[in-house]
Amino acid sequence: MGTLRSGTGSLRGKVQLTPLALLVMRASAVVFIVFGIGKFANHASETASFQAYGLPAPGVFTVLIGVIEIVGGVMLLLGIAPRIAAIVLAGDMVGAIVLSGLLHGETVSLTLAPALLIAMIVVFTRPQADATPKARGAPRQ
Numbered sequence: 001m002g003t004l005r006s007g008t009g010s011l012r013g014k015v016q017l018t019p020l021a022l023l024v025m026r027a028s029a030v031v032f033i034v035f036g037i038g039k040f041a042n043h044a045s046e047t048a049s050f051q052a053y054g055l056p057a058p059g060v061f062t063v064l065i066g067v068i069e070i071v072g073g074v075m076l077l078l079g080i081a082p083r084i085a086a087i088v089l090a091g092d093m094v095g096a097i098v099l100s101g102l103l104h105g106e107t108v109s110l111t112l113a114p115a116l117l118i119a120m121i122v123v124f125t126r127p128q129a130d131a132t133p134k135a136r137g138a139p140r141q
Contacts, residue, residue: 021122021123024119025079025123026076027119028073028119028120029077030073031073031112032072032116033069033073036069036072046066047059049100053100054099055099069089069092071085076089083124085123086121090120090121093116097110097117101113101114
């Protein structure tokens, strides 16, 4: 089992993830990647939505959010600086909840986005550098 370092300074830690925490992180990663790809695959539709939310330069926002979701999702999937990815993706979910959920009543932003926000809070608040599951019989830290 290899150890992956997570960021620097206060974001550095050395705790192995439980199988459940690892599953939450990996599942969230896949969701972010899929939704990020959607920002490019359905660019016109996504841009129209961002325009309806009142964002300036909605096409630029669509690309920016797509990149954040894909890169952040890949970082979570690979266990590369998961706490940094989690804080950025949590901000993304706050924006989705407020702009498209609360202000426009979009169901996915009132259901999936809060679940992903909670998942990112869990990932961020767990000190971690090792994104591998705990080995059986390994001492608990």
